[in-house]
Amino acid sequence: MKLPKLPFWAWPLSGIVVALGVYGILWLPRFVTSGAEYCLSCHGTGDTANVGQASLVHPSYSQVGCTSCHAKPGQPIYVEGYRGGYSANPKEVSARCQSCHKDILDKAPSEFKFNVMDIEIPHRFHVETVGAQCTDCHRNVAHDLRPEPTNRPTMGSCSSCHSIGGTATAGSAPVSGGNSCLKCHSQGVPSASFFLAAPPAEPLKALPAQASGAAAPRPAGPPAIPHSVEGRAQCLLCHGQGGLKPVPADHSDRAESVCQLCHQQASN
Template sequence: MLPEHWPRWVPILISIFLALLAIGLGLVLEPAAQALRPQPTPTPTLPAIPYARPLSGECEKCHFSREALLASGADPARVDEVLIDPASLWTPHGRLGCVTCHGGKGQVADKDQAHEGLIQDLTDQYPQDCLICHRNLPAEFPEDRLRTPHGAIVDAVWEGSPCAVHCSDCHGQVGHGFDPVTGRTICSMSVCLDCHRERNVPGLTDCITCHIGPHDVAATLDCQTCHTSTERWDQVALRVHPVPLVGKHAAIGCFECHQWPNFRGLDYVCSDCHKRPHTFGNDNCALCHTPEGWKSSAEALVAAATGVPHPVAGREDCRACHGVTGGTPIPEDHKGRTNDTCLVCHAEAPAATAEHPFPQDHDGAAGNCVLCHPGNDFSAYNCETCHAPSGMAEVHAARGISEIANRCTLCHPQGEKP
């Protein structure tokens, strides 16, 4: 509070004084505050591109004409390398004019003077000029499943570091109408690989360096496992596969069996794709069928199967006699087959229904055919499986009987002792 006896104009003077004091302090302290404040790094200003199309007239007169190039002394064997299609003038880079990228003197008719200061490849000698327009280059093109080395190249350009790859290596002579990256010019991957290997560029010889594969199988496979061509992705010939791709399997596409895009969902058994149309057997289709064809492979088995030489009635348990071991074991390629599959191929032979001349349960034989017919040879019989020849010879010799080989049934027609 001000004293009551002060005039009313005194507060006004005090206010003016304080305002001037604040302004003075600000003017004094502002430079010091600016000096202490962190200074931002200035953003470099990119130079402007000189539009030199009007200055490139003499370049066009010579390089648009084969005859003019030859007349100027160009090497006939390499004249096509410097011959330019006039239509390239209407491309985005062609509109800039020759001198914009190549330097030189585009209004001088004399060849030597015109080529003074010539820049053969701007992307090699002055790559920073490309970045004047081409900023924020994409690292990937997901719609084309492609990766690019843009990041490494741009970093090397701004840092002034050497870089083994230049813009023109992939984009070609863009000002001359060639640009394989746009899609108008098809350039196979073999061209890329040849260039990468020729330059020995580290890390650029693997497919995944540039290609974003649709399959999440990188932990177990690489591109070359399936894709054998660098011209077409759909040319596939597997070097490794859990199931041999032969017969009918060789004629189908990968994703007719596998789930797109990661090849999951299979146990590599027939039942993954095929439903068993019959009730006998099991889901191990390969026991009877081959990839050559379901019907043809089964018919071949039936045609090759031998007939059953004995009545089947009451003997449906085939494996009771024809087990893995025994007198007539099942063949190696029949292991795993079940009883109900035997008669699908093996039918009763006509002779099996005829009356057997000898008791099949003789002396505990219990219908085991091979005891009397070794090797399933039913054209003859052999008693020596159970009756040792030496013992039988002594018994018969004591009775004055000789020449007993293969004559047992003459005296023992029912297997009984006389």
């Protein structure tokens, strides 16, 4: 085969074109499999859980996508066995959390992006001493599949360790942090209205031009505990693990002794 006669400058240019073509072919799998649409081709169909619901507390999926949490930066997710480059391992996901929340172990609890709910959680102690992973408490920050999602840690996550008999710790060992609710919920328990007023959400299945309209604005911050804590230190008498117990219409000026008129401990 006789090669065509080309100007001298055409040969380097041809090499560049060929190299770019090879590069494009090699990176094509990453381009077609790293987007949210590819993930949703399985998740949300058939028997798989629909994880395409936009988070109420996280940036929209146009800013924080599936690979932001489930893949290392620049690592492709290949078609050949989606596990290639993908990980839902709590340790791997927690590392991705801290790539954005870089100072979570150092910043004050009230700092933006660290604890907007004003709950006093010693993150450094939980991560470095207890060995907890971010997903132990924040597993539903993006995928809250409950009927009424909040995308925030639930009391069930806390009480799995901080309750009598709780054993669901990272190291499978008893905790010494106790089960006093006021150690964390000193003055920042939000009301239900805080969760119901969701920020504008961009549906994962929609293109940017199809994003949904703005919802009701979220309050600037959580309200304080709507009653004094004097005489009411036993929070779990009313706020049980199975949800809130029925609350009277007039719940003001009710001391702990009044609550116990109805909510009595089971007799031995």
